[in-house]
Amino acid sequence: MLKITADTERCVGAGQCVLSDPDVFDQDDEGVVTLLVESPGAEHAENVRQAALICPSQAITVQED
Template identity: 60%
Template sequence: MRVTADNERCIGAGQCVLTAPDVFDQDDDGLVTVLAPEPGAELTDAVWRAGDLCPARAITVHED
């Protein structure tokens, strides 16, 4: 699994950080930052949930 985020689409809602804080954070402007672009298997459910909850659809989960 690989995770990317599009800062151009991000609106700073923070749902990703609340759902998967080991994978996502927010920068000084409140926009998404990916902390773990290749998260471990134990984070799979949280990463998918974060992608689903993102209101701007700024998170993409790539299955390798």
């Protein structure tokens, strides 16, 4: 199972995560990341890992168990 966390304090609003998986990540009016789903299905694993990798502020963590 996937468990996503997004640190809104670190987020710089670059929006890369939303491009990686718009079903999981969104941005609020100020561009700060918001999570649409905290535990997305396995089909999102690759996208959310990519988001964590390319986030310029390392605000996204992905746990898998």
